[in-house]
Amino acid sequence: MALDATTPSITTDSVLGGSLTLRQPKAGHRVGHDALLLAAFAPADRRRMVDLGTGVGSCGLAFLTRVPQASSVLVEIAPELADLARENAALNDLSARVEVVTADVTRLCRPSGPDVPQVGAADLVLTNPPFNDTARHRISPDAARARAHMADGTLLEEWVRAADRCLAARGVICLIHRPQALADLLAALDGRFGAVEILPVHPRPDRPAVRLLVRAVKGRRTPPALLPGLILTDADGNPTAAADAVLRQGGGLVQT
Numbered sequence: 001m002a003l004d005a006t007t008p009s010i011t012t013d014s015v016l017g018g019s020l021t022l023r024q025p026k027a028g029h030r031v032g033h034d035a036l037l038l039a040a041f042a043p044a045d046r047r048r049m050v051d052l053g054t055g056v057g058s059c060g061l062a063f064l065t066r067v068p069q070a071s072s073v074l075v076e077i078a079p080e081l082a083d084l085a086r087e088n089a090a091l092n093d094l095s096a097r098v099e100v101v102t103a104d105v106t107r108l109c110r111p112s113g114p115d116v117p118q119v120g121a122a123d124l125v126l127t128n129p130p131f132n133d134t135a136r137h138r139i140s141p142d143a144a145r146a147r148a149h150m151a152d153g154t155l156l157e158e159w160v161r162a163a164d165r166c167l168a169a170r171g172v173i174c175l176i177h178r179p180q181a182l183a184d185l186l187a188a189l190d191g192r193f194g195a196v197e198i199l200p201v202h203p204r205p206d207r208p209a210v211r212l213l214v215r216a217v218k219g220r221r222t223p224p225a226l227l228p229g230l231i232l233t234d235a236d237g238n239p240t241a242a243a244d245a246v247l248r249q250g251g252g253l254v255q256t
Contacts (some may be wrong), residue, residue, distance in 0.1 A: 005236065010084075015058070017248040020065050022088050024056045025081075031248060033232070034128055035059035037201060038176045039066065040246045041253045043213045046070060046124035050117045050166045052105045052159060053077070057085035057098075059126050064094050065248055070124075071097040073117040077104050107128075109161035117166045125163040127175045129156055158180065160188040167218045174215040185214055187226065194220030199254060200229040204237075213253070227254055 011026050015036060015231070024030055035055075039062035047070050051060030054074035064070055074089075076082040082102040089098040099116065105127075107113045156177075163173045173193060177185055179200065189196060193216035200209035209229060230253065232243045245251040 015247075016062060016065065016250040019250050020058075020062055021091050022056055022058055022061070023084050023091065024058075025084075029055065031056065031058040032209060034176050035103045036062050036247055037211070037213060037230075037253070038126055038128055038174060039063040040052075040251065041176075041199065041215060042067075042124055042126055042174045043172060043215075044252055046172065048122045048123040049073075049126060050075065050122045052108070052125060052127040052166075053129065053161060054085050055081050055101075057088045057100070059128060060085075060098070061088055061092060062128060062250070064097055065092065066252060067214055072099070073122070074098060074100045075105060075108070076100065076101050076115065079101070105162050106155070108165055109158050113162075113165065119165055120168045122166045123168055123171045125166050125171065125173045127163060127173070129159040129175060129177065131178055131181070150247050156184055157188040160192065164192045164218060169219050171218045172215055173218070174213070176211055176213050179209050179212050182212060185212070189214075190215050193218055195222040195252075196224035197227055198224060199227040202229050202231045204233050205235060 009026050010023050012021060012023050014021050015031065022031055035058040039059045042063050044067050049060065049063060049070050049072040051072060051074045054076045055059050057074050060072050062073045064072055070228065074085050076085055079102050082100050086100045089095045102118050103114045196214060196216040199213040201211040201213060202209050230242055231240050233239055246253060
């Protein structure tokens with residue numbers, strides 16, 4: 001059964017300065033900056049997008065809000081979250097541009113994977129893969145939170161392979177991850193993607209990066225480039241103008 005706004009365990013929240021409304025579970029994994037930053041980092045000239053591990057649809061729907069010419073397939077393994085992604089598409093008048101698929105991303109990297117998303121049909125894949133190595137972190141007792149954050153040693157490569165399967169030649173993958181995973185990220189992309197661009201995200205001017213935004217082009221062999229970082233707040237903890245332009249005004253990050 002789909003969860004609606006009257007369900008006590010569901011909240012209705014506005015993001016991007018009120019331009020996007022999302023219904024999401026009150027407990028467990030909730031929408032944060034990561035999804036909005038990832039959507040902003042995606043190039044605006046793409047028209048056929050796939051969002052792998054969409055959750056309630058936050059990243060994919062944020063991209064569609066910014067790029068009105070685009071359409072998307074949103075992929076989510078959890079049926080209850082896929083239902084919320086459909087509801088959120090309708091809530092934001094985006095249903096005509098959205099198809100939601102309940103599927104395991106790791107099956108998309110196999111020749112026998114689902115028919116949707118169609119092989120080689122997308123020109124953009126957005127993905128926020130699970131971050132944490134299960135061998136190094138305590139697994140959350142909340143099943144949805146654990147599924148969103150925990151990964152084994154092969155999961156990142158499988159998600160990149162799934163993106164590769166979805167993308168046409170010269171299609172773009174955009175993902176967000178932790179800086180500690182940089183070597184694994186480059187290894188997973190190697191041989192499939194090139195022209196890698198890496199944008200560090202810093203919480204404050206004097207703090208190390210806490211996230212890496214990464215995008216790359218299928219079939220390219222150009223060496224990686226490190227872009228100027230994004231700083232979320234100033235020394236007093238106030239949002240920077242650059243962060244505000246993305247997280248409140250719905251603007252895009254660096255475009256090339």
